[in-house]
Amino acid sequence: MQFWQGCKYLAGKIEEKQERSASVIASRGLRLSGRGGEVQFLKEQIRYHRAMRILPRRGYLPFLEFVCLALPVCLGSFYFYIPLSEFLCAAALFVLEPLCEVGELYLLEDLFIWGREPLRYVGANGEFPNSSFLSANLLGCFFVLLVFYWIKKAKPLFIFFSFMAAVHLTACLVFLLLPGTFPYDVSDYSYLYVCQQIGTWAAVAVLMGMAVVPLPGAWYGKAVVIVAVYGYSLLFGILRYILFLYILVKLSLLYMPILFFSLGPLVDFFYMVGIYSIYITHVSKKIAGDYLLWK
Amino acid sequence: MEIVFSMMKIYLLVVVVMTMTYMLRHYYFTLNRLFGVQRLYYHDIIDSKMPMVSVLVPMHNEEKVAENVLERLLCVDYPADKLEIIPVNDFSQDATGAILTEYAVRFSWIRPLHRYEGVRGKPAALNAAMEKAIGDIVIVFDADYLPPRSIVKDLAVCFHDPEVGAAMGRVVPVNAHKNILTRILDLERSGGYQVDQQARYNLSLIPQYGGTVGGFRRQVVLDSGGFRPKVLAEDTELTYRLLIQGWKVVYANRAECYEEVPETWMARARQVQRWSRGHNVVMFYYFFSVWRSPYLSWPEKVDGVLLLLVYFMPVLQLMGMLDSLGLFFGGEMQLFSGAGFFFFGSVYGALGTFAPFYQVGVSCLIDGSRQRLFFLPFLIFTFYFYLWYISCGFFQAIGDMLTSRQAAWEKTERFREGKARE
Numbered sequence: 162m163q164f165w166q167g168c169k170y171l172a173g174k175i176e177e178k179q180e181r182s183a184s185v186i187a188s189r190g191l192r193l194s195g196r197g198g199e200v201q202f203l204k205e206q207i208r209y210h211r212a213m214r215i216l217p218r219r220g221y222l223p224f225l226e227f228v229c230l231a232l233p234v235c236l237g238s239f240y241f242y243i244p245l246s247e248f249l250c251a252a253a254l255f256v257l258e259p260l261c262e263v264g265e266l267y268l269l270e271d272l273f274i275w276g277r278e279p280l281r282y283v284g285a286n287g288e289f290p291n292s293s294f295l296s297a298n299l300l301g302c303f304f305v306l307l308v309f310y311w312i313k314k315a316k317p318l319f320i321f322f323s324f325m326a327a328v329h330l331t332a333c334l335v336f337l338l339l340p341g342t343f344p345y346d347v348s349d350y351s352y353l354y355v356c357q358q359i360g361t362w363a364a365v366a367v368l369m370g371m372a373v374v375p376l377p378g379a380w381y382g383k384a385v386v387i388v389a390v391y392g393y394s395l396l397f398g399i400l401r402y403i404l405f406l407y408i409l410v411k412l413s414l415l416y417m418p419i420l421f422f423s424l425g426p427l428v429d430f431f432y433m434v435g436i437y438s439i440y441i442t443h444v445s446k447k448i449a450g451d452y453l454l455w456k
Numbered sequence: 457m458e459i460v461f462s463m464m465k466i467y468l469l470v471v472v473v474m475t476m477t478y479m480l481r482h483y484y485f486t487l488n489r490l491f492g493v494q495r496l497y498y499h500d501i502i503d504s505k506m507p508m509v510s511v512l513v514p515m516h517n518e519e520k521v522a523e524n525v526l527e528r529l530l531c532v533d534y535p536a537d538k539l540e541i542i543p544v545n546d547f548s549q550d551a552t553g554a555i556l557t558e559y560a561v562r563f564s565w566i567r568p569l570h571r572y573e574g575v576r577g578k579p580a581a582l583n584a585a586m587e588k589a590i591g592d593i594v595i596v597f598d599a600d601y602l603p604p605r606s607i608v609k610d611l612a613v614c615f616h617d618p619e620v621g622a623a624m625g626r627v628v629p630v631n632a633h634k635n636i637l638t639r640i641l642d643l644e645r646s647g648g649y650q651v652d653q654q655a656r657y658n659l660s661l662i663p664q665y666g667g668t669v670g671g672f673r674r675q676v677v678l679d680s681g682g683f684r685p686k687v688l689a690e691d692t693e694l695t696y697r698l699l700i701q702g703w704k705v706v707y708a709n710r711a712e713c714y715e716e717v718p719e720t721w722m723a724r725a726r727q728v729q730r731w732s733r734g735h736n737v738v739m740f741y742y743f744f745s746v747w748r749s750p751y752l753s754w755p756e757k758v759d760g761v762l763l764l765l766v767y768f769m770p771v772l773q774l775m776g777m778l779d780s781l782g783l784f785f786g787g788e789m790q791l792f793s794g795a796g797f798f799f800f801g802s803v804y805g806a807l808g809t810f811a812p813f814y815q816v817g818v819s820c821l822i823d824g825s826r827q828r829l830f831f832l833p834f835l836i837f838t839f840y841f842y843l844w845y846i847s848c849g850f851f852q853a854i855g856d857m858l859t860s861r862q863a864a865w866e867k868t869e870r871f872r873e874g875k876a877r878e
Contacts, residue, residue: 210710211650211822211823211824212626212654212709212710212712213494213496213709213710214822215489215490215491215492215494215822216490216491217491218491314721314722316721317721317837317838317839317840317841318837320840320841320844321840324777324840324844328781331781331785332785335785343785344785344786344787345787371483371814372813372814372817375486375487375490375491375818376818376821418781418784418785421784422777422780422781422784427836427839430836431833431836432833434813434832434833434835434836435832435833437813437814437817437832438813438817438829438830438831438832438833439830441817441820441821441829441832442826442827442829442830444821445820445821445824445825445826445829446826448821449824449826
């Protein structure tokens with residue numbers, strides 16, 4: 162008796178599922194009769210295993226999306242590098258001028274793309290470290306390296322900070338042993354930063370474009386992601402520029418190598434991947450129940 | 457001095473080009489896995505004449521996990537008369553030996569091998585076990601693995617194809633939920649198997665035999681001298697040995713097996729350093745042999761070389777960082793050096809050293825995962841970590857090559873407590 166009840170229950174469940182599938186298929190305007198309809202119907206019943214499933218090809222659409230969404234942002238960064246650099250400088254001067262003496266910061270320009278107008282950047286002379294400041298930094302580096310060596314923890318942040326301590330230690334030794342040979346001032350650094358930042362803005366658009374265009378989803382969602390990454394990069398690039406200039410002008414040129422090597426493009430890519438992870442999670446959720454999508 | 461700086465700039469350019477090559481290679485793999493025709497494995501073959509299989513499980517102080525793997529192996533659906541299980545007690549000082557003996561008393565097809573003489577380590581243990589084994593096909597599991605019921609059949613079936621020399625299944629972490637490291641490793645594994653291995657199999661390139669959840673023809677390996685006890689990456693070595701002899705290595709994405717990934721950074725550091733050391737020794741052995749092999753097509757040769765260089769890339773990058781530092785203090789901090797650092801430091805690093813972020817993202821999408829994708833940005837943490845430990849492994853490999861010393865096999869620490877999760 163119980164067996165038959167079980168069978169009836171299962172049959173009811175199967176019927177219920179078939180009806181639900183049929184209604185999904187009907188709602189999508191698909192035919193239930195004919196071979197195509199049967200295949201679609203079966204797809205509702207037998208899901209593709211994750212080991213082999215793929216998405217249908219979208220022909221030239223991903224390429225078109227890349228050309229229309231990512232490439233203009235990338236090329237725009239290079240085409241509009243003058244207003245971009247001017248904006249960067251204006252923001253930096255707006256924040257830093259009240260904190261600095263008159264004439265301490267000034268605008269400079271230099272070649273970026275041959276045959277075009279020069280790039281703008283903020284110039285300053287910067288502060289060379291005195292011996293007591295150098296000694297304190299040197300001891301600090303030794304301390305960090307020794308502590309991390311003594312702790313013997315293979316934590317990634319320990320290793321990252323050890324790398325940075327090694328870079329800073331090198332800078333301290335150069336300033337201590339070969340004073341006067343340090344070949345840069347704040348202006349050189351500022352020029353490199355602006356050049357690199359324009360490159361970063363162009364690159365994040367291309368990389369993000371490459372990453373999102375193959376994914377399923379509407380073009381406007383992808384456009385939002387690319388714009389979001391670009392916007393964040395713009396904002397972050399400006400804030401970082403201001404902070405770096407402040408450190409170099411007000412504290413010391415000694416920090417130039419560590420700023421150059423530590424808080425550079427790796428940080429840009431951290432938030433880029435972060436925004437991508439939010440988008441792909443959204444895509445994954447959206448297509449989770451869409452069994453007709455997979456092949 | 458000008459010449460030195462020129463050389464340093466050229467080196468930086470080489471690193472950038474190499475990095476971009478890997479990035480494009482992974483992008484191509486990602487697109488292939490997402491949209492390409494998936495090469496079928498041999499799952500659909502149903503045959504009553506299955507080959508005799510010997511399952512080898514090397515164990516060194518594995519009391520925490522030994523029972524789990526044996527219990528799972530007892531449940532596999534392979535014909536009992538065609539299966540033998542040989543757990544190898546390799547110099548264990550804990551209760552591993554007693555556990556194996558107890559199982560051998562209860563189940564006749566479990567035939568443990570206790571080793572307390574000769575060289576310790578997985579390659580030597582496998583050699584000794586292969587001498588004892590009677591199966592035509594050997595399937596290897598590490599002791600922390602939890603094989604599902606059908607795995608032996610899934611892996612053994614491909615050996616009906618006379619061209620196949622080795623097969624590899626997919627590894628899925630069972631303890632991914634433990635902490636941030638295990639979640640990162642879960643993402644790495646997903647990108648590495650779901651996309652990387654499958655795409656290489658699709659494109660008839662070089663899927664890698666990974667040393668566990670994989671099988672090979674016993675006689676072929678014995679005829680070619682068995683495993684080299686001095687090589688820590690015996691799996692990579694076998695892959696290349698088979699390929700240059702004309703055998704094929706196949707990948708079974710559906711043959712999933714569950715493993716325990718390291719739960720502490722120190723354990724991971726030791727593991728990755730050992731892999732790097734072993735892999736780079738294999739690179740020194742086989743770099744030129746791959747080019748010369750008459751059995752490999754040009755795409756296979758190119759992919760084979762790129763695969764051999766995988767553990768050399770972080771070393772190149774570390775050198776690139778030092779190079780960049782030299783250029784910086786030498787007054788050559790121009791756009792060139794800045795851009796160089798920018799490209800190789802971020803493109804390959806922030807996007808993951810073993811699998812770039814888009815590859816991991818797509819693999820999770822195919823897997824149907826959602827929440828774990830939020831951990832994608834944390835791949836950045838592994839950049840400097842791998843850079844350091846893989847480079848250490850590389851320099852140890854150079855030491856191994858120069859001195860012909862015997863590398864001590866360092867076992868990965870186990871973390872399982874009680875029974876494994878069902």
